[in-house]
Amino acid sequence: MQLVTALLASLLLQFLVLPGQSQLVERMPGSVDQGGRCHCVVHLPSNAIPLQQLEKLQRTAQELIGKYEQELSRVSENPGIIDYHDNQALEMTYKLQSRSASASPAFYEAPAFKLLGLQLEGAQQLVTQLKAKGGVSGSENLLNQLQGQVANASFTLKLLGDSDKQSFRALHQEVDVLEGRLSECERDRKQGQTSSHRSPPLIPGSCAHGILQKVSRPLVVHLNWRGFSYKTGAWGRDSAPNSVSPLYWVAPLHRGGRYFDYYRLYKSFDDLVLLKNYEERKMGYGDGSGNAVYKNYMYFNYYGTGDMAKVDLTSNTLVLRRPLPGATYNNRFSYTGVPWKDIDFAGDEKGLWVLYATEESKGNLVVSRLNTSTLEVEKTWRTSQFKPTLSGAFMACGVLYALRSLSTRQEEIFYAFDTTTGQEHSLSITLDKMLETLQGINYCPSDHKLYVYNDGYLINYDLTFLTLQRQLPRTPVKRPFGVHAPPKPVKTNQPVTAFSP
Structure with missing residues (x-):
């Protein structure tokens, strides 16, 4: 609302007090009647004050102000919307803290951030409509300057949002990697604890182990x-x-x-x-x-x-x-x-x-x-x-x-x-x-x-x-006199595929 009021005030001031007009009516000859009233005739140029264009601008401004006040009244009549968005932000923050996979809230999703973006969009639309409907000479520079400032503000806001998204995604990936490493370390620790015995350290240069x-x-x-x-x-x-x-x-x-x-x-x-x-x-x-x-x-x-x-x-x-x-x-x-x-x-x-x-x-x-x-x-x-x-x-x-x-x-x-x-x-x-x-x-x-x-x-x-398990020596079994042990099976070794070139 302040933006619209300031813009209209600037435009009206520019067209009501045009340069040089005060000097046109400052020293005009006239006469005084019997009642002491002064009479004079002033001939102004036809293009000094474009009344028709000014009236058109005033009507357009009144229409825009009416639309703006109507939208503003809708927001004030529904205060629950802001509370709803605030509750959503709190819920997303809680999900972020609990590391839910579906949660990705960030600053660019906050209600205040969105409201600022909507305000800039409304201001940009208002300037565009004024440029299209105004048609008053001398107003283009002011409107172009205002439009450029609004565009720059919107672009800066978008950059902030994109930067925040990238930072959040990068942080999300880093946390996932760290969680994966932590899970792997925890798994290795549990496997080490559940094993029946720990392997002794190998002697440097020793082959007293398996595959x-x-x-x-x-x-x-x-x-x-x-x-x-x-x-x-x-x-x-x-x-x-x-x-x-x-x-x-x-x-x-x-x-x-x-x-x-x-x-x-x-x-x-x-x-x-x-x-x-x-x-x-x-x-x-x-x-x-x-x-x-x-x-x-x-x-x-x-x-x-x-x-x-x-x-x-x-x-x-x-x-x-x-x-x-x-x-x-x-x-x-x-x-x-x-x-x-x-x-x-x-x-x-x-x-x-x-x-x-x-x-x-x-x-x-x-x-x-x-x-x-x-x-x-x-x-x-x-x-x-x-x-x-x-x-x-x-x-x-x-x-x-x-x-x-x-x-x-x-x-x-x-x-x-x-x-x-x-x-x-x-x-x-x-x-x-x-x-x-x-x-x-x-x-x-x-x-x-x-x-x-x-x-x-x-x-x-x-x-x-693989650790080689030490086998305890077997105690020989005593047999009755005259009973012989069964013959041991003969082991045959497979031939090794070896040759000299």
């Missing part, structure tokens, strides 16, 4: 030092059991995802996290992300060949280069989603291994144990898994574990091959990942962790193995 049973959630250390564009690479800790120094290494590949040229060494995990006290080296002849570090030597595929290479990390010197018999190379049988990883090195409690494929195996994964001094193949096992269908593999206590991708956020360790017994096992152990592809996978016996290079990020996992 892999569980993988922890990923721990993201940080992005590799060369940046996000270096998505392919490998990293880890020296895979030799009971290593004297906890040497950590990071080897991002060139942006093409194949060429291995630089790497860094860290003497502690703290130095790795803080990116300090490192030694940066230039390599210049590595191929793919199948690197591994074992007893202070780095092993990798020599660029463009089927050769194995060995570099002394103390001096950064190539000390040995030897072909891997029968191995395919140049992206012939690499892992799915990870090109150029034809020859994949792995270290564990039982030595240094190399994982690859041959034409003879028709692309199936082959495992060979190497002599670390000469890189000669000591023994080889063939598996039933076609290497290009796997997303990666690693060794732990002489057991090969193979992975496949389930989605952009999960992998599955689905297959195991025991080189001691030659037997295969089916598994189903899910492994969460931050991004889509796992380029480098390395196991360390000293801490039983898995070190993964995940699209440029350095991630590790804690591995849990």
Whole structure:
């Protein structure tokens, strides 16, 4: 109501007191009659005061005022509407506090916020109607200025509402993530409490355990030092059991995802996290992300060949280069989603291994144990898994574990091959990942962790193995004299699929 009154007052003042009109009637000649009354004749221009237009403007203003007062009276006659909206706001606030899934109240839904928006809409409509019906010269500038101010106020109000919506949605998502993590922690705690006994901690470098049973959630250390564009690479800790120094290494590949040229060494995990006290080296002849570090030597595929290479990390010197018999190379049988990883090195409690494929195996994964001094193949096992269908593999206590991708956020360790017994096992152990592809996978016996290079990020996992139960010695059963025990069944061992290349 105040807005309408102020607008009409401004318009009437502008048209009733036009510039120069006071001087037209200020000094006009006239005469005085016998009664002392003054008479004069004034000839005004026909366009001095547009009476017809002014009357039209007054009628329009009266109509708008009447409509406005009518709407205002409707609101005053129904005070319960505001109480209803206030009760709705309180109910939505309570739902928000109780974290109901259907509740999403926010400031932009408050009755006061909506009422302010309606008032601005009414003011904008009023200005538009005045511009359309007024038709008075000189009023356009004032109405345009008023219309611009109302539009700016409406736009600012809309921005506030949109910003509040986005903030509320972001907060809602964060709360959902935190609730999910809390539920998972609570579930793990209950499972730990309901178990009959807790597994004793594994001795570093020990294989006194069974097959892999569980993988922890990923721990993201940080992005590799060369940046996000270096998505392919490998990293880890020296895979030799009971290593004297906890040497950590990071080897991002060139942006093409194949060429291995630089790497860094860290003497502690703290130095790795803080990116300090490192030694940066230039390599210049590595191929793919199948690197591994074992007893202070780095092993990798020599660029463009089927050769194995060995570099002394103390001096950064190539000390040995030897072909891997029968191995395919140049992206012939690499892992799915990870090109150029034809020859994949792995270290564990039982030595240094190399994982690859041959034409003879028709692309199936082959495992060979190497002599670390000469890189000669000591023994080889063939598996039933076609290497290009796997997303990666690693060794732990002489057991090969193979992975496949389930989605952009999960992998599955689905297959195991025991080189001691030659037997295969089916598994189903899910492994969460931050991004889509796992380029480098390395196991360390000293801490039983898995070190993964995940699209440029350095991630590790804690591995849990099946605990071997200690069996109490049996007391021999006393038998009567002359009664012999039945013969024991003869156990036959299955032949191990092994051959030397």
